[in-house]
Amino acid sequence: MNKHGGQAIVEVIKKEGVTKIFGVPGESYLNVLDAIYEDSNLSFISARQEGGASFMAEAYAKTTGDVGVCTATRGPGATNLSVGLHTAFQDSTPIVALIGQVEKKFKDREAFQEVEFSSYFSHLCKWAVEISDAKRIPELLHRAFHVARSGRPGPVVVSLPEDMQDEIMSDNSYAPIRVEPNRPNKDSIKRVVEELNHAKHPVIIAGGGIILSKATSNLIQLSEKLNIPVSTAFRRFHAFPNTHSNYIGALGLGARKGLLEYIQKSDLVLALGTKFSQMTTDDYTLIHNESKLIHVDISSDSIGKVYKPHLSIVSDVNEFLNDLNKETVSDEQSNRVKLLEEANKQYADFSTAREVNNKKDGFADMKKVIRDLQTHLPDNAIITSDAGNFFSWISRYYRYGENEIYLGPTSGAMGYGMPSAIGAKIAEPDKTVISISGDGGFMMTVQEFETAVRYNTPIISLVINNNKYGTIRAHQENKFPERVIGTNLTNPNFAKLAINFGGYGIKVDNNEKFLNALKKAMSNDKPTLIEIVVDPKILSANKE
């Protein structure tokens, strides 16, 4: 059957299993929008800014484990969209971004809103391709999905010239490309078993590859069998249950010093699905030259990028653990248990908030806020966050259980928390989804609260208000004391703002009020914003 380019694009994304598309409409891709309109199985979530749409798609992808799709119009839309694509790139999240483009016949004249996407996105995406002939839509668009989800997943930009979308085509013989997961060979597994058996002080670093390949239960099995402690990479908290007695803490900003030392002292580091980011490695100081490193990753590009491995294995991490678990027998080295217990005890100590200050007038205590979240959120909650100093309390004190999910930008993008909660809630409408942001970060994508209201998506948004870009203030005070510039903020009345958008809003300035507000928010049928007033003098959990 003949169809126009827009219809052909929608046909492909449906074959790829897409049901939700996040975007801001634009005149450069009306044909695609109209084809979405035609199909009752597709929903278009119309955001208030493309940055918000791309964060929603990114979090939707992380929550569902499949490709997120977002759309934007040419130059201004695409450049707004790019923050979420950069986040997806650093977080290894599969996204296909469909972007309307200038008509082919007008290109290269600096036409209206013209931006050349393959060079603009070259450092932000795995691949940027333009489809200049509608007949190639099935070939190139299926490939875009394949590139996004295969190897180390990431974002792909597909540029769609407006006049190409009017072209008529008929072929629909292409199908999604599926690849069997990479598996390690038997000899490598044998070598890993030998190394693990001989090691006196081994440790595991669990990265995003554990989450992407759904390998947590296999990791638990390995860690229990061999008595090897597990730490998680930066912002990959739920790769391993934090409540497990073999967990020894999270790497990244504010990491426990004892954890860094434990890894530096280890004679064997088994790194699973991590790219050893600057944050995970504490500025590339994490692994000692004398430690043996076994690095397992789906992408050979991640191997040797930071640390030279003793043994490297390019494999799907879950397949690797499956094969490894079949070949390992229980650990006999009693010393490992002692080391593990001590490290877990230190983690438990570090992550337990003791002195909770309930009484301070006019401010809520962040440690108690986290304690209340821990006690009252359901055990399958989804927590999302921005970047900012407020995060240091969550990072240090919150313990993610086996069924909980944390979504946060390893790219450190402010503005991620609330729109990503919308994406996650759309993916998992029956779960409690709660975002945590600072006043600075929340205001970067505040308009998406209206999107949450319009799509009847009852998220809970916590705004930790210190009327500051607190993180930067803390850096300023360190490096240039008494020379404050650009870090003081004033804010709107957040509760009224939320109500004006059509949701619920409340301001709390002590912990009792917070707990009441949280309990109420969990049964609210509309998005709820809770502004939490905190002491602006306390800039970080590790400086209290």
Ligand SMILES: Cc1ncc(C[n+]2csc(CCOP(=O)(O)OP(=O)(O)O)c2C)c(N)n1
């Ligand atoms: C999009 C973006 N812009 C700027 C920064 C730099 N930055 C990091 S944290 C921060 C301040 C965050 O302030 P707020 O959200 O209020 O949280 P707080 O640190 O006060 O807890 C800034 C400006 C960033 N990470 N991301």
